[in-house]
Amino acid sequence: MTIEIPTVEKTQRPERIDIGDGLVMRWSTGKDANNIAECMSVAFKWSGIGVPPVAEDEEPVPNEWVKAGVIRLMSGNCPVMSEFDYAVVENTLAKDGQNPIVACISLHGVPGYYGEKVSMLYGKPEAVSSHPDYRSKGLVRRLFHELIHPASAARGDVIQIIPGIPHFYRQFGYEYAIGLRSSRFIEDLYTRLPDLLSKDAISPASLAAEPFTLRVPTLEDIPYLCKLSTREAQKSQVQVGLEYQESYWRYTIHDIIVNQSSTFDSPRITRIIVDAKSGRDCGLVMGANAPRRALYMFTLEDGYHYREALYPVVRQFVLAGDVPSVWEAKQAADKKKESKDSKESDREDEQTKKDDEVTKNDDKDNDAPAAKEGQTHATTSTADSNSTSATATADDGEKPPAPKPLRLILGLDHPVTKLLESKSIADNHNIRLFTRIPSYANFILKVAPSLEHRLAQSPLAGITATLQFDFFRKVEGSAGKGLEVVVKDGHIISARDDFVPPTPEDLMLAARARKALAKAEDRVDNKKPTVFMIQFAPLTFTRLLVGDLSVDEMIYFYTEASIAGGDDAKLMLETLFPKTKEQFQSDIFWW
Template sequence: MGSLHFPTEQRKTIDIGDGLILRWSTKDDTENVGKLLGECFRWLPVGDPHPTDRIPGPNQFVIAAARRLLSGKSAVMSEHDYALVEDTKRSNGKNPIVACVSLHRVRAFYGSVDLSFGKPELIATDPEYRNKGLIRKLLFELVHPESDARGDVLQLIPGIAHFYRQFGYEYGLLVRPNAKIESTSVVPTLAKGKSEPYILRVANKDDLPFLNRLSTPANMHLNATVGTHYSPEYWRYTIHDVFEIKQNRFDGDRDTRIIIDAASKKPVGFTVLSNGFFGAQLEAMALDEQEVSYVQTWHSVLRQLFDITKERQALIIKEREAALASDKEPSDEGIKEAEPESTASPSGPIVSIVAATSGNTSVPTEKDEKKEAPFQLAYSLHKRHPLSLLLGQSLKRKPSYEQGFRVYTRILSYSAFIKKVAPELEKRLANSALAGVNGRLQLDFYRKVEGSSGKGLEVIFKDGKIEDAKDWAKPSPEKLFEERLAWEKEGEAPLIFSAGFMPLTFTPLVTGLRSLTELNEAYGDVLIRDESTRLLLNILFPKGDHHIDVFYW
């Protein structure tokens, strides 16, 4: 795929009148972007707990995130990838940056096909400038054209409920842990006088080749039809670069440990703990299964991960005490990180976000502080991951009716997307009852809407291969009649598969978030002409699981 972050010819500065310009960022914008975001996200329940007797100050967690994103070290964007609205006439010391949208890029996969996703993120508008369409202008004039031009076949946004539908987004991907571990007793304690057979040590740059080799979707048991990769950019940033630019306790979300065989001293796997938006969470575990098995390692690994998690929770309490004792804006003065108490955590990164762990956004009382925090580790490994199977009923899962955290998805051109993922779709066809099919799949979306390049889609199949995919509009009855006569004259009338989808509802089918049956039942205007069409759509677009890990920036 080459470099993830490069400017295209779409880059431009646009004068939209009244002293407002749309432009892309430089490092010099870091302070002003951080100020805007800190003000706009002051009520976001991450960072220090909110005071109960006054309006919270600027969100220091978000300010730190802006600094990292514009540092030139980020794994997801360069310092030139924040789309900004600047008020060139604003004076009196006020912030000239009045709206912003960062554009991330992540490596991803759709089945067997590697691709890239664009991700608008940390979006904000100064309250004085709201309801002027500035976010619309940033998305449509800068962000979407840039993302489309560099080859991102899909954009995703985790954002305000309903808001981003107006910009052509539909819920299409799922992210969020669906389980948690609430007790350390799920594994036996280490026998007295015994030492751990496997040791967790903090990852470093020398581990990058090992991590890159081991972190394939198959080896990590992601069990996902759509997902994001743990890419070379991800590993370098999370285990090294973020700590080079670390300025305060809100930097450094990921804690990656290498699993070492104590006997041979060889690396045999890795774990990833995060402590960001969703609190302490096990993000990943993978082993070199040619060397060791999960049944050999899981007790030892979990014992040490539990120790690390407890240390994080102890640090959270310490940070809360510091926040409660201070009447000024949150800072790192006088705050020291908790010293590790176990050999499982040698000098490694221990960072926390206070409110996100407990879900409590208010400052705790002195009485509350004396209580020991209950143990809890969120768990995001797939239900068929070997560790999940070994834990069994020890994992506390959410009820099935709780959908989890869904993110908006934009696929501007279904035809371009189909062409990009054609190898995966052809593989699904080859392993089905429709192997070698010839014909045309014609989908009517009824009308062209924001976020879609056409009123419909036609996919042409020849000998089980996708010969072409293009925007299509349902012809008039007269035109259909003429086409039928022409085909009969040639003696080669194609097999037509036909269906209708309400605008943008094709997206959750393509991504596997919803099955065809679910969409058919939910929308009266999702119409399937016949059982042959239903069979083809079910083969091409089965419901599947997602692995979307994008909150490490």
């Protein structure tokens, strides 16, 4: 990779904008965490994300899963944002007990790559909400235009991505473009994979005999996790995706876990695969158990076979998701200790009462025999000693509760996806990220090393040509109505957004001037520049840039699309911007 990724700054941003009626737009501090989380939980209470379903005539409570996620984002150790990266609208007239935060958007900086030669930061607005009482007032629009987008641009982001409400973000200059990695899911693990979680397969003896085992990684394992999570290690061919860096793994395997504060605070499940025979680390599996069980990564080192590791690894991954988290285990232990202390206290109180009663009786009957040294007059109940025998034992023949469906988000060509293809169902949702490239020229210059690499590997190696794009008009989310990219000897030497497509008369006059110059210099006019003229509807070029559509599909789907300049013109676009089978290799939810 040739471009260093900027780091997420962790300093207070100064902007503070009074927008009237007591409302102020500003950037967050750590003190806002609970109020932002509360605003988000109320805004998302109808979403159903991460929480149990409610009856159709029942109003849901604020979303605790979303609330826990926001607290993580604002913790100060999230790798993609700091506690200062939430743009908020504050109601400065809020009364005591009223939440002053009424709208908010966080800005993430997600490390990723474009092609084989460029690393860069993807700007990612995320966790967007406004309180129901403050909707349709343009607050989110103003946060985007006056805080989020300027801050992203100032950091050097040339692209923003966001999942979210259908159609909603188009009004802010976003276009559906980057497609998420395709997935398949296994709805009923008992039916589809009968050997996976059978009684015999998960018995202690069987688990002890697994050829591959899983272990919980430590901070010392981070270099190994980084090594096995690269695009090359995952054998991925995608052109747009995430880079899993040290900060991601530290956050995922340590910070989230040690800072977990509720049962809704669900960390990733990350395990290192171990060759049981040799004891050697040989792979990585990573996924989540909430809000849904999913596999994001399954990587083996060279020399190991997926068909041999598949069932042992998936079996133990599924079982790991059913084990209480560190926080849940601690809560259970504290509750048990509290119960034990309470029982002991109750017994002590009962003993005191009995001793008092005995003392009263002794006072009434001085002739009663004295207790021997070390002996009390009261006897301890045997109820507690028998309590363990009253505990019901599980019926060995009873099937355990059905596990959650398992979603395979590994890519269609991943060996595990292929091995389980007949046992899984395709997720046919056409999911794409809203994508915003505010300046095509800046984007082209940023990713030039990858574009030049593609040219160098093609029949057009060493070409000199000018690409002139006509987008018809400037719209929200674009820097101009045209784009000009100059390529010399296979290298991109300039790109500009202020290009104004020439009229036919302009082209005629330019040709006359060129011929007149040649005549004045007494030479043949044989230096006509190579110019490729392309027309695309506003913002649709984004889909070609990220590999979402092919050139032929662009021409087919958009009637105004056209390419002039002969076969080389079309070949050059296909070379620079090839359609990819999978667009985004990602675990996009960092919260």
